[in-house]
Amino acid sequence: MNSKNRQLQIENYLSNEDKLYQDWYTGLFETSEEAQHTTEVGVIPDRDELKKLFEKWFNNQKENLKKLCVDYDYCQKRQQQEQQPFLVAAVADGLATVTGGIPLNVAAVATILVAGKFLDRLCDCPKKEG
Amino acid sequence: MNDNLKKLVQDELKHIIVKVSLPTDFDVEAGFRGTGFFITTDGYILTAWHCIKDFFQFGNDILIGCYDGEVFPGELEQEKSIEKLDIAVIKIDHQIDKCIPLLKHVPKTYQGDEVVSVCYSEMYKNQINCFSGEISLVDAYNFVATNVIQGPGQSGYSMHTSGEKFV
Numbered sequence: 536m537n538s539k540n541r542q543l544q545i546e547n548y549l550s551n552e553d554k555l556y557q558d559w560y561t562g563l564f565e566t567s568e569e570a571q572h573t574t575e576v577g578v579i580p581d582r583d584e585l586k587k588l589f590e591k592w593f594n595n596q597k598e599n600l601k602k603l604c605v606d607y608d609y610c611q612k613r614q615q616q617e618q619q620p621f622l623v624a625a626v627a628d629g630l631a632t633v634t635g636g637i638p639l640n641v642a643a644v645a646t647i648l649v650a651g652k653f654l655d656r657l658c659d660c661p662k663k664e665g
Numbered sequence: 666m667n668d669n670l671k672k673l674v675q676d677e678l679k680h681i682i683v684k685v686s687l688p689t690d691f692d693v694e695a696g697f698r699g700t701g702f703f704i705t706t707d708g709y710i711l712t713a714w715h716c717i718k719d720f721f722q723f724g725n726d727i728l729i730g731c732y733d734g735e736v737f738p739g740e741l742e743q744e745k746s747i748e749k750l751d752i753a754v755i756k757i758d759h760q761i762d763k764c765i766p767l768l769k770h771v772p773k774t775y776q777g778d779e780v781v782s783v784c785y786s787e788m789y790k791n792q793i794n795c796f797s798g799e800i801s802l803v804d805a806y807n808f809v810a811t812n813v814i815q816g817p818g819q820s821g822y823s824m825h826t827s828g829e830k831f832v
Binding site: 563 | 688690692698719724725787820
């Protein structure tokens with residue numbers, strides 16, 4: 536996916552929370568052998584349930600994600616970047632590295648991490664000025 | 666298949682069919698992932714592996730909801746399950762009168778056979794329903810394709826022909 540398409544995808548996610556969480560969830564299973572046969576008939580939990588599942592996933596991945604605070608200097612990027620879609624895109628680039636071989640929809644994960652302020656809390660970023 | 670016959674099949678099978686749920690906090694409806702059915706009277710249940718994938722991804726508990734509303738914690742029988750064939754076996758601590766036993770020799774199924782399935786379905790607000798369709802393909806390994814699946818939640822169902830064969 537080129538950077539323009541990713542930017543469009545991120546903007547789409549920021550305006551459609553249902554799709555954001557659904558794509559995050561289905562992205563976790565995309566590499567399994569049976570996924571292509573079961574995607575259409577598998578139940579996707581509702582948004583509230585997906586948010587709880589994300590919390591669980593986030594807690595399991597905290598150690599990996601902390602690298603975004605240090606290696607990618609998330610708090611500083613957040614201070615510098617006025618527009619949220621660009622900040623999400625920067626986090627998505629970093630995610631691909633820190634999460635290794637885990638199947639992920641990095642655009643969806645990055646959007647949730649930024650828009651849901653998960654990274655703000657994890658990295659203990661100072662409150663944004665202004 | 667007419668609606669009366671569908672209702673008869675549903676009444677016959679409803680106590681054997683279960684709701685498979687993997688909730689984050691004990692809400693069976695929120696955690697609804699698919700259907701399963703008793704294959705023994707002492708609590709062994711067959712369902713689709715992909716219905717329980719959250720067990721591995723998030724560590725969610727498996728809950729089995731019976732038709733009468735009772736809910737039981739389920740334990741995955743990993744050595745009896747086959748991920749590659751999308752088959753999972755769950756054990757619950759519950760005795761029932763009837764089950765759908767697995768047959769060593771499954772009767773031959775043909776393309777065009779009319780089939781019926783009783784299962785829980787997201788289309789019907791996670792309630793039990795009876796669906797009919799037909800076998801659209803039988804391959805050299807006796808794997809069948811069918812149009813009886815019409816939406817999420819049905820995964821893990823048992824399928825029967827109108828001749829009372831268990832497919």
